[in-house]
Amino acid sequence: MAIAEVSIVPIGTGGTSVSGYVAGALDELKKSGLTYKLTPMGTIIEGDLDAVLAVIKAMHETPFAKGIERVYSTIKLDDRRDKDAHMDDKVASVKQKTDINT
Amino acid sequence: MAIAEVSIVPIGTGGTSVSGYVAGALDELKKSGLTYKLTPMGTIIEGDLDAVLAVIKAMHETPFAKGIERVYSTIKLDDRRDKDAHMDDKVASVKQKTDINT
Amino acid sequence: MAIAEVSIVPIGTGGTSVSGYVAGALDELKKSGLTYKLTPMGTIIEGDLDAVLAVIKAMHETPFAKGIERVYSTIKLDDRRDKDAHMDDKVASVKQKTDINT
Amino acid sequence: MAIAEVSIVPIGTGGTSVSGYVAGALDELKKSGLTYKLTPMGTIIEGDLDAVLAVIKAMHETPFAKGIERVYSTIKLDDRRDKDAHMDDKVASVKQKTDINT
Numbered sequence: 001m002a003i004a005e006v007s008i009v010p011i012g013t014g015g016t017s018v019s020g021y022v023a024g025a026l027d028e029l030k031k032s033g034l035t036y037k038l039t040p041m042g043t044i045i046e047g048d049l050d051a052v053l054a055v056i057k058a059m060h061e062t063p064f065a066k067g068i069e070r071v072y073s074t075i076k077l078d079d080r081r082d083k084d085a086h087m088d089d090k091v092a093s094v095k096q097k098t099d100i101n102t
Numbered sequence: 103m104a105i106a107e108v109s110i111v112p113i114g115t116g117g118t119s120v121s122g123y124v125a126g127a128l129d130e131l132k133k134s135g136l137t138y139k140l141t142p143m144g145t146i147i148e149g150d151l152d153a154v155l156a157v158i159k160a161m162h163e164t165p166f167a168k169g170i171e172r173v174y175s176t177i178k179l180d181d182r183r184d185k186d187a188h189m190d191d192k193v194a195s196v197k198q199k200t201d202i203n204t
Numbered sequence: 205m206a207i208a209e210v211s212i213v214p215i216g217t218g219g220t221s222v223s224g225y226v227a228g229a230l231d232e233l234k235k236s237g238l239t240y241k242l243t244p245m246g247t248i249i250e251g252d253l254d255a256v257l258a259v260i261k262a263m264h265e266t267p268f269a270k271g272i273e274r275v276y277s278t279i280k281l282d283d284r285r286d287k288d289a290h291m292d293d294k295v296a297s298v299k300q301k302t303d304i305n306t
Numbered sequence: 307m308a309i310a311e312v313s314i315v316p317i318g319t320g321g322t323s324v325s326g327y328v329a330g331a332l333d334e335l336k337k338s339g340l341t342y343k344l345t346p347m348g349t350i351i352e353g354d355l356d357a358v359l360a361v362i363k364a365m366h367e368t369p370f371a372k373g374i375e376r377v378y379s380t381i382k383l384d385d386r387r388d389k390d391a392h393m394d395d396k397v398a399s400v401k402q403k404t405d406i407n408t
Contacts, residue, residue, distance in 0.1 A: 152363075173385050176381070176383075177383065182375065
């Protein structure tokens with residue numbers, strides 16, 4: 001089970017907004033049925049490594065289909081094989097260990 | 103107003119768990135009073151660019167204080183100056199534009 | 205033609221050195237025959253997008269084969285389809301435009 | 307001694323080329339006197355952590371001075387305190403450990 005985060009940035013949009021392109025990539029992700037979480041800085045996806053990489057590639061393709069000619073994607077891949085790690089467990093594990101509860 | 107994401111990875115931990123180190127960095131962040139969101143792949147921080155960079159530096163220092171001798175941090179910085187962008191608005195803006203509602 | 209950069213960080217090494225793991229990933233890359241450049245912060249690979257993603261996956265697998273149980277990989281993907289972009293051209297294009305020649 | 311890599315991506319350029327903006331950031335870096343290396347996917351900088359972060363911030367500001375209203379910067383920070391690590395040593399250390407010499 002791998003957990004990945006992907007940020008897709010279209011280059012040459014002519015304006016500062018990129019949310020329409022991110023939404024298009026998200027629609028592609030939703031078709032996959034994989035567990036995901038949209039954050040203010042990227043989309044986190046959990047699943048089998050091959051399935052995760054395949055959907056990231058499909059998401060990366062979506063701005064091109066809308067006429068963009070350069071896409072800059074950043075992917076972080078956290079792959080742990082000693083236990084079945086899930087994205088929600090990661091956050092819970094950190095919260096449990098904080099000293100300052102706010 | 104800048105929005106940043108930071109992931110702090112201690113190297114040479116002798117085990118696969120890093121959540122204790124992430125919790126230590128989070129405690130440092132909480133002291134700053136900046137708006138933040140903990141995600142499964144990083145911590146997102148919103149604020150004045152100088153304040154955000156200062157707290158990221160302080161967070162990056164925390165594993166060293168626990169005896170770690172190498173820290174690998176990844177920072178993404180999304181800095182928009184045409185409008186006052188907030189992290190929650192970014193997610194709302196994408197959700198509004200998706201075609202597939204699940 | 206896509207240009208990607210990958211950094212592979214093994215977690216739980218018990219020591220600060222990771223160069224042996226990076227070398228193992230590089231050996232995997234060399235088998236692919238793709239054009240690459242090793243830098244102090246990652247490995248840059250140029251080629252067809254599918255071929256690049258396939259070799260990055262193979263590189264990401266190499267620390268597991270050496271007994272590591274968690275691998276954290278960061279991938280940047282710069283994919284330009286309006287012209288045939290090569291990694292050396294990118295550096296040359298920037299150098300040509302600098303004002304300070306040092 | 308920290309080693310960092312920064313990639314500065316201007317959003318809303320209206321075209322696919324970003325090299326002019328990267329060159330502007332590089333000119334800012336050159337003024338600092340810090341050791342650096344320009345790669346096809348970013349700029350690697352070596353030095354005292356505070357000095358490195360200060361110049362990265364100055365580099366990140368340069369596209370705004372040229373009229374860009376959103377800048378997306380990615381920073382990787384490899385900070386090792388058990389020995390005086392230099393960027394060229396990192397590459398040499400990996401090369402020494404590869405099995406396939408090509």
